[in-house]
């Protein structure tokens with residue numbers, strides 16, 4: 001292997017080390033000639049150490065990234081090597097996976113845009129993009145990098161985060177609903193028990209608070225496992241008995257929330273409208289507004305966001321009550337915390353650490369690394385009871401002073417056994433827990449504290465006040481922190497439930513109720529708005545739209561004076577009452593842009609919004625593209641956006657919108673330079689959000705009758721149509737812009753497309769993983785007995801196959817997958833990620849689609865597709881399936897094809913973490929009886 005570093009001249013620095021000038025195509029040619037037979041090229045200059053971006057030399061970075069890759073690809077094409085090397089583009093913290101805060105190196109975003117076009121124009125290079133974990137040191141990235149380089153799968157846009165591998169998928173943006181709009185408040189409801197997809201937001205009535213109540217406008221909700229159990233209908237008898245809730249429609253969700261007081265009852269003096277609070281022990285937190293007794297309201301720690309605050313109440317109050325009030329944990333004591341990566345577990349870890357105790361933690365192995373990062377030394381597997389032996393070994397036979405237990409079955413006696421004489425056993429589990437007598441029999445010396453927070457609070461008025469006072473002090477001083485959490489917008493509520501159900505999380509799952517919580521992003525007459533490229537087609541469209549929205553001060557910039565049509569529109573806008581200022585200058589020249597800002601500041605009201613619409617095209621194939629063609633097209637998009645970002649970063653803007661293109665989202669043959677420029681803007685929008693600044697990149701499709709698209713020859717426009725891309729009508733485009741301005745996404749594509757036509761244009765298009773959501777649509781299974789009818793209507797010989805396909809679809813849907821091909825006939829479903837809870841959902845799903853009732857242990861008894869099909873066909877369905885051997889064989893043949901994919905899947909599937917609940921549910925049959 002050889003290593004190559006950037007420099008001014010071409011030099012061989014050592015035996016296997018070269019220096020090269022990124023802007024010289026010839027030097028790359030020379031490099032390849034001197035080193036024939038290269039099979040893999042890994043671009044690693046994008047894996048930068050974290051540096052301050054204040055003095056970022058954006059031009060140099062683009063040379064070292066895009067110019068290098070451009071010239072490298074050209075050299076490969078020209079040298080026509082016998083074996084064509086595979087190309088990897090590696091960056092770090094350039095793509096957003098879990099949150100915007102991961103995007104720390106946006107300057108390499110251009111490389112991802114370029115890579116997408118290379119992949120299309122030169123599929124033979126198998127160009128793959130990999131974004132490494134920004135939270136790891138350079139040296140720690142190596143393992144995952146090597147694993148990727150050796151992997152053979154079809155994924156070409158990959159990211160590594162916290163040891164997990166993520167792949168890019170384009171998804172349809174969920175329909176935005178006005179979640180906390182005062183005009184139309186909503187509440188989460190369930191249409192029917194059993195399947196998480198039955199959850200939906202319904203309009204609700206606000207309730208005036210009674211004398212001692214407050215109303216809270218909910219901003220964020222911490223999900224609890226009980227929410228999932230409720231949706232699945234596992235607690236329905238309990239709810240009927242205790243709360244008189246006899247149907248799914250009556251049920252509400254959400255036990256804790258963070259938000260702002262929106263109304264107070266007559267006797268409430270401690271809270272005022274606008275106070276930021278936390279609500280706990282609720283039953284309807286997943287609502288725009290809730291009304292609750294003041295007793296269940298606690299002040300939100302000031303420095304925490306609503307999302308962070310939503311992770312606190314139930315977890316910390318439970319852990320504080322258990323460890324401090326009941327067990328009275330002391331410095332230097334040893335405490336065993338089961339399921340330590342879960343919500344209560346995480347709060348307990350913090351409380352025990354603060355108390356100076358020594359922690360022994362259990363968790364499933366996939367979460368050990370995380371626990372280690374918290375400084376916990378003794379970490380054991382929560383999936384076996386071997387922890388007991390391990391603890392005795394590590395403590396020289398002494399054991400632990402306190403156990404915080406949440407597991408049941410064999411875990412209870414084993415945990416009791418590791419207690420020191422007179423130890424304390426705090427039990428926060430509810431189902432399958434031991435009676436006091438049982439504990440006494442086994443360990444008479446031990447103090448046993450089973451409790452339920454809700455009951456404790458009811459029995460001890462003032463307990464919440466006391467606990468929250470103790471905790472608030474620590475939260476405000478930063479001694480106790482918000483738990484790690486994963487946020488889902490309320491529009492993705494089913495994904496949030498599913499995520500919790502599959503126990504993929506560490507800490508908490510939080511639902512962000514409103515994406516517009518806080519000030520609405522309206523356009524006002526008192527502010528100024530800057531539109532770069534404002535004299536171009538879309539810029540003028542936006543200006544006109546803004547004036548209709550109430551803007552009165554618009555700044556349009558461009559390098560050249562307005563043409564006649566632009567002048568005419570400006571006059572019309574002025575007649576309509578707006579002041580339109582035209583400032584000429586090049587956005588890619590920092591001084592010229594700074595000069596425009598000086599003029600704006602001197603003459604106009606404060607700047608509140610930026611629409612960055614400056615851009616030029618200069619198309620060509622990668623192999624013919626010159627670097628100057630690149631710099632020309634990238635200048636307004638890369639330098640221009642960077643300088644705009646720098647010059648506005650201290651302004652309190654309402655929005656900062658980049659007019660990007662589908663070229664950087666989907667690739668666009670012939671537009672590598674344009675895709676690179678737009679790719680930078682996409683990454684920058686995430687980066688800005690990570691800094692708490694507004695940022696939005698819109699990947700527009702082609703606009704009708706305007707600007708760049710209109711300047712395309714008619715022939716080209718027809719080409720677009722034939723590719724399945726139709727034009728955006730200005731009115732629809734502006735509507736989209738308007739709604740996106742008040743939402744929280746950082747990057748959204750807006751384009752009318754016919755997917756099957758679009759995909760057809762690419763060789764092997766059906767296999768583009770990024771678009772797989774649009775290729776294999778899993779049909780909806782919500783129609784109750786449509787499948788049963790279909791099955792009955794089918795020829796007997798076809799039924800077996802139909803049932804098999806149906807089962808695979810149902811399994812995929814339950815696991816949240818789109819692709820049924822990964823489900824092998826004989827593959828144990830529990831290896832694919834099915835667990836006791838998803839098994840309940842799958843059973844429910846099958847019951848309704850097959851129109852028959854099934855045993856709760858169905859999936860445990862028949863844990864493969866093959867076994868299920870046989871059982872359902874032979875023993876359950878009252879339909880003739882007359883067994884056809886050849887059909888079964890055919891199904892098995894298919895399995896060979898998918899074997900590779902499925903074996904990998906079992907590796908990446910997370911094991912269930914909430915051992916508390918998962919183990920409780922091992923005996924699903926017994927559950928309802930026990931509650």
Ligand SMILES: NC(=O)c1ccc[n+]([C@@H]2O[C@H](COP(=O)([O-])OP(=O)(O)OC[C@H]3O[C@@H](n4cnc5c(N)ncnc54)[C@H](OP(=O)(O)O)[C@@H]3O)[C@@H](O)[C@H]2O)c1
Nearest residue numbers: 533536537538559560586587614615659702703707708709
């Ligand atoms: N139209 C579409 O179908 C479409 C689709 C997807 C994305 N977009 C994006 O939307 C934006 C606007 O497109 P459009 O159709 O309105 O294009 P347009 O009519 O060509 O307008 C672009 C404007 O940007 C100005 N500009 C270019 N480079 C500049 C620089 N360095 N400094 C300052 N101004 C500069 C140009 O004026 P001067 O040359 O006088 O400077 C021009 O008036 C572009 O960024 C484009 O990438 C457009």
